[in-house]
Structure formats: C-alpha cells, structure tokens
Amino acid sequence: MNRNGWTGHGNRNSRHSRRGIGFTLVELLITIAIIAILCAILLPALAKARGKGKAIRCVSQLKQIGFASISYSVDHNDWVPQADWRWNGDVSFNNGFVPQTYPYVAGTMMPKTGDIHPLYRCPSDAENYIVGSSRDGKPITNYAWNSQCGLFMGGGSDQFKWSMRKFSKCRRPTEAVMAIDAKAYRTTATSNSSWFDFHNDAQPLLAMALRHNNADNHLAADGHVFIARLNWVLQNLNASYQFGNNFGSTQATRYYSVWPF
Numbered sequence: 001m002n003r004n005g006w007t008g009h010g011n012r013n014s015r016h017s018r019r020g021i022g023f024t025l026v027e028l029l030i031t032i033a034i035i036a037i038l039c040a041i042l043l044p045a046l047a048k049a050r051g052k053g054k055a056i057r058c059v060s061q062l063k064q065i066g067f068a069s070i071s072y073s074v075d076h077n078d079w080v081p082q083a084d085w086r087w088n089g090d091v092s093f094n095n096g097f098v099p100q101t102y103p104y105v106a107g108t109m110m111p112k113t114g115d116i117h118p119l120y121r122c123p124s125d126a127e128n129y130i131v132g133s134s135r136d137g138k139p140i141t142n143y144a145w146n147s148q149c150g151l152f153m154g155g156g157s158d159q160f161k162w163s164m165r166k167f168s169k170c171r172r173p174t175e176a177v178m179a180i181d182a183k184a185y186r187t188t189a190t191s192n193s194s195w196f197d198f199h200n201d202a203q204p205l206l207a208m209a210l211r212h213n214n215a216d217n218h219l220a221a222d223g224h225v226f227i228a229r230l231n232w233v234l235q236n237l238n239a240s241y242q243f244g245n246n247f248g249s250t251q252a253t254r255y256y257s258v259w260p261f
Contacts, residue, residue, distance in 0.1 A: 054124040055212040059225045061119045062143070062179060066223035068104035069097070069178065070167065078166040080178070080221075082150040083195030095152055096194070097145040097179070114138060122181055124211045130194045140194070144182035144207060147197040148243050148259070163261050165243075170259045173222035177240045180228070181209045181216035198241035204233045221259070 069081050084096020098120055102110035106117045113136045120141040121129055129142040150164030170176050182196060183206070196207040208216050208230060218228040238244060244257030 051124065051213065054122075055217065058122045058124060058181065058212065058217050061122070062217055062219040062225045063223060064105060064119055065097070065101055065143070065179060066219050066225070068101035070223060071104040072100055073167045078168050080149045080165050080167055081145070082152055082164060083145040083147045083162075084193060097149075098141055098194075116140060122209075122211065122217075125209060128183060128209070142182060142194075142209070143179050144194045144196045145179050146177060146241065147195045148241070148245075148256075149178055151195060165259055165261060167221065169261070170221045172239070172258050174220055174224065175236075175240050176221040176243055176259050177218045177228075178221055179219040180207070181211055181218070182207050183209045198233070198237050201234055201237070204230060204237075208233065 072081050073079055081097040081100040082095055084098065098116070099110040102108075102117065105119050110116060115138050120143060121139055122142050125142055129139040131137050131139060147162050148165070149162075151162040167173075180196065182194065196203065198204055198207070208228075210216060210230065212227065215227045215229045217225050219225050233241070239258055242256075243259035244255075246253075246255045246257070248254035
C-alpha cells in the first residue's frame, strides 16, 4: 500500500477495467457490418416511401388542374381548356391548358417570362419538362393535355386541328382522360409542345413517362385522378383517349360516342 492508501495491484485492476470498456477490432467490424445491413434494408424502403409521397403530390396537383379546368369552363361557356400547339414568349399565342387554367391556380395570368407555378410539374421528375421555344428556359410543365380536347394550330393556318369540346357533352366523364404524366419532348414531334394523341398503339410508348412505379397519373374529365399502366392504356385507347372515335373518313362521318363535339 502506498502513502495514499492505494496498492499497485489495485491500479492494475483499474487499468484492466478501462480497457474492457472499449471495442475490440472484431467487435467494431461486427458493428459496422450490422449498420451496413440495416442501411441496405432501410434505404430502399425510404426511397420507396419518398417515391410514394411524390406520386401522392402529383395526384393532388392534377386534381387541382382538373378543378381549375372546371372553373375555366364555368367562365368560358362550358368549353374545356385546349391542348397547346407551341410555347413561345407571347402568352396570347399560348392558348393551351397551362395559361388557360393558370389564373385559377395562381390567381394571376401566366407570366411571359420567369418562373411559373410549380403545380404544373410532377415532383417525381425534376429534369424532364417543356421550356418553350422563345421563353427564358424556365420550366413550364411535364404534364401533357389530350389533343382531342381541342388543338389550335395557330400560326398561318389559324385553324383547329381538333375541335374544342364542352364538359356538359361528355357522356362518360369518369373514363375520358384530359391530362397525363408525360415525357417532355416525346409527346409530339414538336419539341416545345405538351400535348398527346393516342391514335395508335405506338403513341403511349412515346408519351407516357411511367414515373410512378412504372405507371402514370391520369386526369379524367370528372376531376378524379387514377393510376394508369401501359397495358391498361393500350386496352382503352379508343374510349378513354380518343373519346369513342369511329375514325370516319371525313368530319361529317366522324363520330365520338364517349365525348361528342
């Protein structure tokens, strides 16, 4: 025993006790392996949860666009918003669904330049969107509007490629689709447009983004949004996307059983 009442033996025990508190190399490696396994299990689940959250936000956004479309029709003699032909710096020429519904979404006219309301861009795809031909490169939308709702060619032709429709004439509003998640620059041959025309089996393959677990959100005429997979779309092209078109050879012989003009 030393002057302070401690023995050398007691000091050695204390050192052994402190050494026992720390990790050995084997224990450290085991701990790191367990953490890695937990990360491998949890990270995909977290990514899937984030994806579902973005898909839910997309549903909400399309519903708001649907409500804005109905509000537009109330103020415009029952007409449905149109598909756009081109995007450029002149908003008066941009007679498509975004500028037409914009006041009912943002409370103001769509600006000619600068950022627009993010409601028109699906949150699951931050890189893929229409920017327009002569705007300032700011994102506009990565949704696409059904050309069968009305497509004004504009420019020198000054004519409608597809005539406009009225909400009240839609016979099956739960089936008729107005808007979809879409791949920008692939909806049409025109890179600065955001409309689609599913007149054959090849078109959905070009236009559908399939960004929500290999499916897309589609907006129906009654304002509800549903998940659409490619196989379902191909099976329902005529009724839901061509509005029951009998593909008559002339305007006089053409008839739409789901949504007449």
